Amino acid sequence: MSLISSETSPGSVDPAPFAGEIHSTGAPVVDVDPFSTEFFEDPHRIHEALREAGPVVWLPRWGVHAVARYDEVRAVLHDPATFCSGRGVGLSDFAKEPPWRPQSLILEADPPAHGRTRAVLNRVLSPAVMKTLRGRFEAAAARLVDDLLARREIDAVTDLAEAFPLSVFPEAVGLRRDGREHLLPYAGLAFNAFGPPNELRRRAFETAAPHVAWVMEQCQRENLAPGGFGAAIHAAADAGAITHDEAPLLVRSLLTAGLDTTVNSIGAAVYCLARFPEAWARLRAEPGLARAAFEEAVRFESPVQTFFRTTTRPVEIGGARLDEGSKVLMFLGAANRDPRRWDEPGRYDPGRATVGHVGFGSGIHMCVGQLLGRLEGEVILSALAARVGSIAIGGPVVRRYNNTLRGLERLPVTLTAA
Template sequence: MIKPSHIANSAAPPAVPPVDVHGTGAAIVDIDPFSIEFFEDPHRIHEALREAGPVVWLPRWGVHAVARYEEVRAVLHDPAIFCSGRGVGLSDFAKEKPWRPQSLILEADPPAHGRTRAVLSRVLSPAVMKTLRERFQAAANQLVDRLLVRREIDAVADLAETFPLSVFPEAVGLREDGREHLLPYAGLAFNAFGPPNELRQRAFETAAPHVAWVMEQCQRENLKPGGFGAAIHAAADTGAITHEEAPLLVRSLLTAGLDTTVNSIGAAIYCLARFPEAWAALRADPTLARAAFEEAVRFESPVQTFFRTTTRPVEIGGVHLDEGSKVLMFLGAANRDPRRWSDPGRYDPIRSTVGHVGFGSGIHMCVGQLLGRLEGEVILSALAAKVGSIAITGPVVRRYNNTLRGLERLPVTLTAA
C-alpha cells in the first residue's frame, strides 16, 4: 500500500546509472513511448526504463512513469492517491475538457465508480458467462472449420477480428447494420489516451461517423431484448443507475469489450505460431487454452499503458511527486519485469500468470475481462482440437495505437490435424 509520505522500494538497484536526475529525484529517460520506433520494439526500451529506476521522468511529455512490476501494481492498487477521475490518458480533466463525456467506469473514482461497476459486474458475471460458453464454442468451431478449408488466411482479419465480431455484438444486442464502426471507435478511444500526436489527430479527423453510430446504439430503443445492453438499461429501472447513465455504461462495454479481445487473440495466435513447443503443449492438452490465452496477454500486453493523476503529494520509490502529477504506467514492462517473472521473455502456457497486469489490477481491472477470456479460451480450444500446425507465411505488420499493442496483418497457413 502506498502512503502519502513513503513507499518502500525493495527492487534491485539500477544496473545502468541514469544520465541525469529530475528535480523530483527521478532518473531522466528521453524516450517517446508514443512513437512508431517505440511501438515496433518496446521491450528493449522497457528494459532501459526498468533499469533506470523505480520511477523515471519522461521530458518529451513532462510526466513521471513507472515500469517495474512492484511500482505499477502499487499505483494500480491505490486509487485514493493515484486517481482515474482526472483521466487515464495524458489529458488532465481538472485542467481541460474531455473529448467526450467521461467513462463512468474507466474515468471514475470511488464511491461513484463502485456503484456503476457493480451494475456491469452483474451483467458480465461468471454465471452469465456460463450461459454463453456453449454458443461461443460452437461459433468458434464453425469459424475454424471454414478457415481450414481456405488454409491460407490473415489471422488478424479472418480470425482475431472475425470471431469477436461474430459473438460480441450479438451478446450486447446490437443491430446488424453498422457494426463496422465498432473497431474504429474503440481504436479512437484508446488513441485518445495518448498525446496530441499524429495517431491521435488522425483518429479524431475520422471519428464523427463512428462516434455517432456508437452513441445511437447505446440508446435503449436500439438494443435487442435479452442482451447486455438491455440488462444495463434494466438496471436503471431499479434505481441502481440513472437512465442518463445507462447509455454511457453501454458505451463503456463497447469500448472495453472488443479491441482488447481482438488484440489478445491475435497475440495468442502470433505466440503459438512462433513457439512450436507451446503449440505442441496446447495440442496435447487443449484444456490449456485458457492458460495459453492468459500467457499471451502477459507476454504481449495488448494494453500497454495507462495514466493516473496524484491527488496529493506522495513519495514512491524515493521520488517525490506533487499533487496533480501525471504518472504513466507501463503495463507491458511490468509484465516482463524479471524481478517478478522467471525468464519473462519466453512464452510458456504452463507458466502461472497469476498477478499479471495485462487487464490492469485493482478496482479498475478491465470490466470486460471475463468476456474476453471466454472468447480467447474457446477460439484457442477450437484451434487446438482441429489444427495441426500454424505457420507464418508472410510479413507480419503491426497496428499502431497510443495505448494498444496489436497486429494489422498476420498471414498464416493452417494445416488440419
C-alpha cells in the first residue's frame, strides 16, 4: 500500500504530455498514467487536462481510450449494449484472458443475465429493507460518536470511517465475528485488480490468498446467520430466482461492493467537513442536510475514481472511431467535477443538488450497495452533527493508494463536544 503524507500537489506530472498528437482513431493523445502515484497525488489538475483535451482521449501508457467529461462518461454508462461489462470492468479483457476469480454476476455481467441477478440484490437491499435497519444503525452511530468524543483525539479513518461500517455491515449480512479483519483487505484487492499489472496490483495479489479464502468461505449458506442479507440471497436460490451455485457469488458481490466504497465515502465526508468549517457550521445548523452532505462528498471526492468498459461493435464517440473490442476508461471523478455539468465544481457545498452525479456509477450497473452506503453515511453524519461542535485536523493526512478507489489511510482529528 502506497501512502502520501500531504494533500498538496507535488507538481511532478509534466503538463507537456497533454498537447499535440492525434491518435489514428481521431482522439487526442494524452500521455499520462492514471494508475501512477503522481496521478493519485493530484488527480484534479490532470482530470481538467483530460477534459479539455477532448471528449475522448487516447492513453498510450496502457493502450486505451478514455472519457473524462460528464456527458461522455454518462453516455458510456447508459449504453451497455455498446459498452459492455461482461469482458471485465478493469483493464483485463476477459475475452482474451481469464478473470482472476470467478466472474462477478453483477459488476461483470451484461443483460439479460445481469437483470436476473441484479433483481435479487435489489430486493435484498430494497428501500423497505433499509427502513428496517435505520433505527439499529442510528443507535450504533450515536454510541460510536459518544465514545469518540470521550477520546477527543482520534483517527477519523480507523476509528470512524472504518469502525462504523464494520460495526453494522457484517451483522446485516450475517457474517460470523471471527475473521472480519479480512473484509477490507479483500475489497482493496478486488478494486486494485481492476487496474494494470503495476506494483499496487502485484502486491495485492501477493497477500491475497487468506483474504480470498475467508471471504469465499463466508459466502456459503452454512456460515451465514439467519435473517441477514446473505441468507436472503440463498433463499432466492430456493425460490428459483437464481441457482444455488450463483448464490455464493452474489454474496461475494455484496461483500465487495458494500464496504470499501462506504468507508472511503464516510472518510471523504469527514475530511470535507473538517477542511471547510462553513460547511460544517451549515450541517450543524441544518441537520436535515446530513444525506446531502454525504452525497456531495461522494461527488466532490469520488471514492470510486474509474471503471472500464469494452466496445461490442465499431462505434464513434466524441469524434473518435473505436473498433470492436476497444477498452474505454471512464474517469468518474473527472465527470463529477466537470464544469460543463456543475457550477463551481471544485467547491464542497452540502446544499448542492447532486442528482446525476456518477460517484456510485449510473445506469444498470449503478453500485448495488448504494442504498446501504447512503444510509450509513447519513446516520453517521447526523450523529456527528448532533453531538460534535468542531472537527479539527490534528496532524498529517495520509492518502491510501488504490488502482480504482480514492481514500485516506489516516485522518487525525480532534473532536470537541457541542
